[in-house]
Structures are given as structure tokens and as C-alpha cells.
Amino acid sequence: MKYYIIAGEASGDLHGSNLMKAIKNQEPEAKFRFWGGDLMAEVTGEKPVKHYRDLAFMGFLEVAMNLKTILTNIKFCKEDIKNYKPDVLVLIDYPGFNLRIAKFAKELGIRVVYYISPQLWAWKEGRVEIIKKYVDDMLVILPFEKDFYKKHDVDAHFVGHPLLDAISDLSEINAEKFKKENSLNDREIIALLPGSRKQEVEKMLEIMLSVRPYFGDYQFVIAGAPSLPKSFYQKYVDENVHFVSNKTYDLLRCSRAALVTSGTATLETALLNVPEVVCYKSSRISYEIGKRLVKNIKFISLVNLIMDREIVTELIQNELNTNRLVGELKSILDGSRRGQILNDYQQLRERLGGQGASENAAKIITTKK
Known part of the structure; x- marks a missing residue:
């Protein structure tokens, strides 16, 4: 055939x-x-x-x-x-x-x-x-x-x-070895998943990186999209902002938390058991058109849609700002909010079936x- x-x-x-x-x-x-x-x-x-x-x-x-x-x-x-x-x-x-x-x-x-x-x-x-x-x-x-x-x-x-299959096929990962192989330091990682399209990456990375001054004990690592060249990301990289390409699953498995642009990556992050904040911001025209067309939908992330309740925080358009990001990120790095998210992720996996x-x-x- x-x-x-x-x-x-x-x-x-x-x-x-x-x-x-x-x-x-x-x-x-x-x-x-x-x-x-x-x-x-x-x-x-x-x-x-x-x-x-x-x-x-x-x-x-x-x-x-x-x-x-x-x-x-x-x-x-x-x-x-x-x-x-x-x-x-x-x-x-x-x-x-x-x-x-x-x-x-x-x-x-x-x-x-x-x-x-x-x-x-x-x-x-x-x-x-x-x-x-x-x-x-x-x-x-x-x-x-x-x-x-x-x-x-x-x-x-x-x-x-199918993500359950893709993730189940992953072999064990050594976080220390991953950091060394990718020239990362010993600090815990906050992963940044800004999307796969040039337009959205440009919109999302600037606001994601604006939280850096509040998390000096962590290193930020950008998950590069295979569709974009490494040179595209260089302007965002410095001594405490790193970049890895084509290794998103490995990066997530070595991360304490993640900031994730809405899309399939929100579900991937959840299935890999990484607490996340979901981010979304488009051009004002696209957002206004979309807001009028979308009907009866309470959430934008697959995680919340599948569970039909808010498991992970979604920061959309004007709500996606430095102050909100800092507050939400702090809440998932430690404490009861982090524990609740991890418990909810287990229920999510069960709902998706085998x-x-x-x-x-x-x-x-x-x-x-």
C-alpha cells in the first residue's frame, strides 16, 4: 500500500x-x-x-x-x-x-x-x-x-x-551527565519552551526571561526548536541563560519547573512530571479575532482541557507579565502548590488511557x- x-x-x-x-x-x-x-x-x-x-x-x-x-x-x-x-x-x-x-x-x-x-x-x-x-x-x-x-x-x-508511547520509550537520564554534556552549571534548571515558530519564540522569550533577576539560584535553559537555527537564539544567551537544541524531553526531565508556550508542549511537560506555567501571547489583532471565534472553552492548555479543571496556571495576553510570572513560578518551585500539581499529573495520565x-x-x- x-x-x-x-x-x-x-x-x-x-x-x-x-x-x-x-x-x-x-x-x-x-x-x-x-x-x-x-x-x-x-x-x-x-x-x-x-x-x-x-x-x-x-x-x-x-x-x-x-x-x-x-x-x-x-x-x-x-x-x-x-x-x-x-x-x-x-x-x-x-x-x-x-x-x-x-x-x-x-x-x-x-x-x-x-x-x-x-x-x-x-x-x-x-x-x-x-x-x-x-x-x-x-x-x-x-x-x-x-x-x-x-x-x-x-x-x-x-x-x-501517542505522547504516552513517546515518553514511555525514553531511557533513564542522568541529570549531572546531561548538564556536563551541554555546558550547564550545577544549579537547578528552569526550562523555557517558547514554541517552535519564529514569530512566537520572539514574542515569548523576552517576557519569559524577564523573571531572571528574581531567581538567581537557578539557571534558565531554552529548549531550541529543530525548525530554527541555533544562531537565532544567540541574542538571548548569556552566562546564566543557556540553550539546548533537539533535546527538549531530556531538558525537561532534568528541570525543576518550566515556562511553556501553549500547545502540545504543555501536555509533554505534564507527562514528564514537570510543574509548569502555561504562557500565551499573540498579536493584538490575532488575539481579538480568536477571542471572538473560540466558543465554550474555559482553558487553552491541553492539560486543563483534558482534566476539565485548572491544574496548571495559564497566563494569557495581558496577564502574561513579569509580576504574574514571578509569583506563579515561585509557587511551583516549592511548597503545597507544587505537590498538588504533581498529584494532578498522575490523574491526567490515568485519564489518557494506556x-x-x-x-x-x-x-x-x-x-x-
């Missing part, structure tokens, strides 16, 4: 690579063509058709400014699919792009599988109608998503969360012809 897979972000590259491995376990002769990143490339030994670093645009304003590039990519993708003639198209999140491709592929008679649902329960709920019409199998990774789709007469498959999401998804994809 020939599979065409589209992942438009770093998290999609991770989940896409594990899915590809699982498909190969089920079907050793499987062939792939894909949009994604370095992790997916490692599975096949081939470069992606398009790398996700050239696809990810943050916020409404940024998307509008890059609309010509996006439309060009959509046109190219359609032609590429037509030429490759896959048996199955697998779409991973990235809805603005992927839902357009789903319609095109379905009209060509290609089976369409959506793995990792767009957050339609948060906004643009009307897009469910597109999924009902053009997607053959919807594979969801959050427990409440199955009920959401059932409400709209879509029989979605809950396969579990391991095997990638294998569960691959079984559905390879057995339904």
Missing part, C-alpha cells in the same frame, strides 16, 4: 514518525510520501516533500500575510497527490491546509484518514460537516473528542494519546481497505 502523510508542525512530525513505524510493523512493504520533518525522514531515509518549518504560520495576521505561499503549497500538494496516486491519505492535525486536501483526495477516490483531530470543539465547529463528507476514518487522541464527534454523528475512533496509540491507529489504517 502507498501512503501519503501530511504533518504541518513539529508535534505532527513526532506523531507522524511513530505512526509510520507502526504502519511498517503492520505492513513491512508499505511505501510513504510525506510532508513533515526530520523524524519522519529518519523512518524512510528520504526527505519530506515539504518540511514543516516552511509551512507553519502563527495567528490570523501571520496567515493573512503568507496567504500566497499557503495557496501555492495547496496547489502543489494536490498535484503531487495526483501524481503519486496513494491508496491512503493520512492527515495529521493542521486543519486549515489538511481539510482542503481531504476534499480534493476524496473526490479522486482516495481513502482519507484523519489522525489527531483539529480542535473543532474549541472553534470552527462547522468544519465537522467537512469531516463527515470527506474523511473516511477519524482517529482521535483525547478522550472527550469521541463524544464530541458522536454528537455530530461521526463515529470517531479513540486510539489513546499506551499503544500509534499501533492502534496503524491497525485501523492498514486493516480497513
Whole structure:
């Protein structure tokens, strides 16, 4: 079977690579063509058709400014699919792009599988109608998503969360050795996860680093995104602000706490048992548009959404300031607040179910012809 897979972000590259491995376990002769990143490339030994670093645009304003590039990519993708003639198209999140491709592929008679649902329960709920019409199998990774789709007469498959698999595969880490290998000092680490896109990193790092004067006993370490060059981060680095690239999981496992930009990283941080403060700030225009479009959603972090209550503090837009960050960070470094978060993380893991999401998804994809 020939599979065409589209992942438009770093998290999609991770989940896409594990899915590809699982498909190969089920079907050793499987062939792939894909949009994604370095992790997916490692599975096949081939470069992606398009790398996700050239696809990810943050916020409404940024998307509008890059609309010509996006439309060009959509046109190219359609032609590429037509030429490759896959048996199955697998779409991973990235809805603005992927839902357009789903319609095109379905009209060509290609089976369409959506793995990792767009957050339609948060906004643009009307897009469910597109999924009902053009997607053959919807594979969801959050427990409440199955009920959401059932409400709209879509029989979605809950396969579990792939991050549980990715994290369970990690070997033991020696914090002292990690610090030495990455030229870090002996102080405890506060990890900074400012995101994977250039625009958001520029917005987030300045405010995250503004807390440094209040935490002189700690060292701050920036988790570099694989999509951005090391040179991009150099202006933020000094004697007590360090940088590591492509080692986010290892960094988190050696950290006392973390400041994390909203996204998949909030859940990764929780599953690695690191108390965190969730941060989010976009351009004023993007924020105002988003605030009017998002419906019935109390939280922005996956951690709080899954548990349907506030486990970790979310500092959004104007609330994301130095004073609030300092106060929240102090509360999770020591004391009862830290203990409560760690207890809540255990409940979070239980709610996400067991391991095997990638294998569960691959079984559905390879057995339904």
C-alpha cells in the first residue's frame, strides 16, 4: 500500500514518525510520501516533500500575510497527490491546509484518514460537516473528542494519546551527565519552551526571561526548536541563560519547573512530571479575532482541557507579565502548590488511557481497505 502523510508542525512530525513505524510493523512493504520533518525522514531515509518549518504560520495576521505561499503549497500538494496516486491519505492535525486536501483526495477516490483531530470543539465547529463528507476514518487522541464527534454523528475512533508511547520509550537520564554534556552549571534548571515558530519564540522569550533577576539560584535553559537555527537564539544567551537544541524531553526531565508556550508542549511537560506555567501571547489583532471565534472553552492548555479543571496556571495576553510570572513560578518551585500539581499529573495520565496509540491507529489504517 502507498501512503501519503501530511504533518504541518513539529508535534505532527513526532506523531507522524511513530505512526509510520507502526504502519511498517503492520505492513513491512508499505511505501510513504510525506510532508513533515526530520523524524519522519529518519523512518524512510528520504526527505519530506515539504518540511514543516516552511509551512507553519502563527495567528490570523501571520496567515493573512503568507496567504500566497499557503495557496501555492495547496496547489502543489494536490498535484503531487495526483501524481503519486496513494491508496491512503493520512492527515495529521493542521486543519486549515489538511481539510482542503481531504476534499480534493476524496473526490479522486482516495481513502482519507484523519489522525489527531483539529480542535473543532474549541472553534470552527462547522468544519465537522467537512469531516463527515470527506474523511473516511477519524482517529482521535483525547478522550472527550469521541463524544464530541458522536454528537455530530461521526463515529470517531479513540486510539489513546501517542505522547504516552513517546515518553514511555525514553531511557533513564542522568541529570549531572546531561548538564556536563551541554555546558550547564550545577544549579537547578528552569526550562523555557517558547514554541517552535519564529514569530512566537520572539514574542515569548523576552517576557519569559524577564523573571531572571528574581531567581538567581537557578539557571534558565531554552529548549531550541529543530525548525530554527541555533544562531537565532544567540541574542538571548548569556552566562546564566543557556540553550539546548533537539533535546527538549531530556531538558525537561532534568528541570525543576518550566515556562511553556501553549500547545502540545504543555501536555509533554505534564507527562514528564514537570510543574509548569502555561504562557500565551499573540498579536493584538490575532488575539481579538480568536477571542471572538473560540466558543465554550474555559482553558487553552491541553492539560486543563483534558482534566476539565485548572491544574496548571495559564497566563494569557495581558496577564502574561513579569509580576504574574514571578509569583506563579515561585509557587511551583516549592511548597503545597507544587505537590498538588504533581498529584494532578498522575490523574491526567490515568485519564489518557494506556499506551499503544500509534499501533492502534496503524491497525485501523492498514486493516480497513
